[in-house]
Amino acid sequence: MLKSFCDLKDTLVQTYELKDPFYEKNISCYLEMINNKEYCIYFIIGPGDDRLILFLSFGSMSVKGSSILLNDIRSNSTLILEKRDNVDLFVKKGFKLMHGKSFIHVGGSDSFIHKSILDIKDESEKRKKKVEEYLSLLNSDHVPLQLGVYDNGYVYLDININFNFKIYYLIERKVFLLSEGKWIKDGNKLQLNDSSLDYSFLLLIESKSLIAIYEINESDQYSLVKNGLYAFIMR
Numbered sequence: 656m657l658k659s660f661c662d663l664k665d666t667l668v669q670t671y672e673l674k675d676p677f678y679e680k681n682i683s684c685y686l687e688m689i690n691n692k693e694y695c696i697y698f699i700i701g702p703g704d705d706r707l708i709l710f711l712s713f714g715s716m717s718v719k720g721s722s723i724l725l726n727d728i729r730s731n732s733t734l735i736l737e738k739r740d741n742v743d744l745f746v747k748k749g750f751k752l753m754h755g756k757s758f759i760h761v762g763g764s765d766s767f768i769h770k771s772i773l774d775i776k777d778e779s780e781k782r783k784k785k786v787e788e789y790l791s792l793l794n795s796d797h798v799p800l801q802l803g804v805y806d807n808g809y810v811y812l813d814i815n816i817n818f819n820f821k822i823y824y825l826i827e828r829k830v831f832l833l834s835e836g837k838w839i840k841d842g843n844k845l846q847l848n849d850s851s852l853d854y855s856f857l858l859l860i861e862s863k864s865l866i867a868i869y870e871i872n873e874s875d876q877y878s879l880v881k882n883g884l885y886a887f888i889m890r
Contacts, residue, residue, distance in 0.1 A: 667691075671744060671758035682826070686744070686758045688716060694725050700826055709809060709824070711750065711833075722747070728782055731869040732854040751832045754851045785875075786868055789859060798843045798860045799888045805865055805877035812865065812877050814838055820847050822856075 673684035683699045695713035699706050714728040723744065725734040735748040736758065744758040805812040810833070813821045822834040834856070836849045845865060847856040858877070859866040865877040 667763065669763045670761050672761050673753055674757050674759050682829075682831075684711075684753070691718065692716065696725075698824075698826075707826075709826075729869060730852075730854070730856065731782075732849075732852050734852075748853060749851070751834055751849075751851050782869070789866065789868055798862060800840050800845060800860050801863075801879060801888050804880040806880045807867075807874055807877045810877075811880075814845075822847070 667690050669688045671686040671688075673686070681701055684696065685699065686694065686696050688694045692715065693713075694716045696711045698709045698711065700709070701707055712725065712727045712729065712734065714726045716726065717724045721738045723736040723738065725736065727734060733748070734746070734750075736744040737747050739745050739757070742760045744760075746753045746756055746758070748754070800814070802814050802816055805814070809824050809826060811823055811825050813823070818837050818839075820834075820836060820838045821832060824831040824833060834847070834849045834852065836847060836851075839846045839848070840860070843860045845858040845860055847858070849856065857868040859868065863879050867875045867877065
């Protein structure tokens, strides 16, 4: 997803850091706003040259009064921040790990070379076409849903027999919760209803995997983890 980068010179960038996101000294979460039009949220794990950068959310943004709306391309959800003290931003609606916390302003620049945001309009069009292709190829044959844990890079999806789900990052054996709620199976479609985001993720069910219509991670395919199975199949 983030293979197509663009350099933005002489660009106004405001940077915020999420306050106490993980209680881990070697993991930080940042929000960058570019010209008050685009944004990206990412994690930095580890120090110096050995650090790992993971992009959680990016897309377009708009301002309505004291509220800032972040329209995420990958999940197709909307995050809502509230300006406080004209500096910091409180998360009114967002992923589980940031909900109810604040992004603290740490700096800005009017001359900044930024390589973490891609062309928003172009990416939006690609996602729209991809969604249409997925839905057109939806198999009408009945496919059972295997409950258990599904893996997508650093992102994991846990679907259990009580109709609960969790989406989380697994980094250095530490779990960081992104989303949780209730799931519903409708034919070959799996709907994940997240109360914190007030949004539903949609996935297509295949025999050994789940295909995300809108994804959190760079890939859209979640593969079943063999050692994370439940002895149950939902028809």
